[in-house]
Amino acid sequence: MNEELIIADNLKVYFPIRRGIFLQTIGYVKAVDGINLTVMKNQDLSIVGESGSGKTTLGKAIVGLIRPTKGNVFYMFNNKNFDMSQNLPIEIRQSVQMIFQDPFSSLNPRLKIIDTLKEALEIRNIFKSRNDIIDYLGDLLQKVGLKREYLYRYPHEFSGGQRQRISIVRAISMKPKVIVLDEPTSSLDVSVQSQVLNLLQDIKREYDLTYIFITHNISVAKYMGQKIAVMYLGKIVEINEADNLINAPLHPYTKLLLSAVIEVQSEHVEKELKIGEPPSPVNIPSGCRFRNRCPFAMEICERTEPELIEHENALVACHLYSDLKNKP
16 A cells, blocks of 8 residues: 655745845745655655756655745654644654765764764663664664764764764664655765765565655666656756666756766657756746756746646646646
8 A cells, every 4th residue: 555655745945146245135945846746654755866966855854844935844653634834843843854875074073983973872761771773773784884982983983974874874873754854875986986885775574664865867767767757947847667667758948957978759759858057046037947948848948837747647737748748
């Protein structure tokens, strides 16, 4: 039976732009601009897109690190909806964890690993003694391929791959149901990336986790997610099963991303995809926000923003698949 875990409802996150002596608001960066998304239990979702597409902001809003400008993110726990932007019981809050891109910046350089990891466990007050916490964390370190004695070292004494493994321990020590992973391998050497990705897959199976995996690499997105959501300038433009999205992409932007790694088959082979640079999230184009880079842009794309609609068991926001495309 499918079980909903995370529901984003018309989620918007805008950051004000302030200028002048009195710091007046002159505009907004629309990092996340009206996203509707549902993540099912054990159906890992990868979120892919270029830098500046809003992926990280969406991830932080999901775990409650950023308060939405509008809309909500709900987490389903024991058949009840909990708004992640509100003050929640620690049991609920720790059920949704996040692993960040840079493990060093997420670890306190002044604290030994044991002191960083045990803080949240002490708050929950579920262990009888400090020794119980040490044994628990030591076992988790061994599960991710590290030694128990590493608990008594400082973050600077580890390699990037080791620090990311420590971040994984911190996340799973809370016994979460959902983990948002924000490009957890992008700062690592290529030789280490595959090791960490394989470890994450093993951890997921052992702890019955659901991943929301944020990446700019569509190949990694396919490896880590059963479904892939493609983001562009704060919007989701396509959601599909990973294999289907890779083999038969619908949205022109998805084809652009794929063209960097594989040869994309298209019905319109004479039309070349325009790589270029995305517009500023401060000055988003009218209508379809991808139209300035799209070789299939039509008149309707200038005046009407496409909605996310169902097409061939996928969701796509493009007028190529809309009933409006032939209307004046």
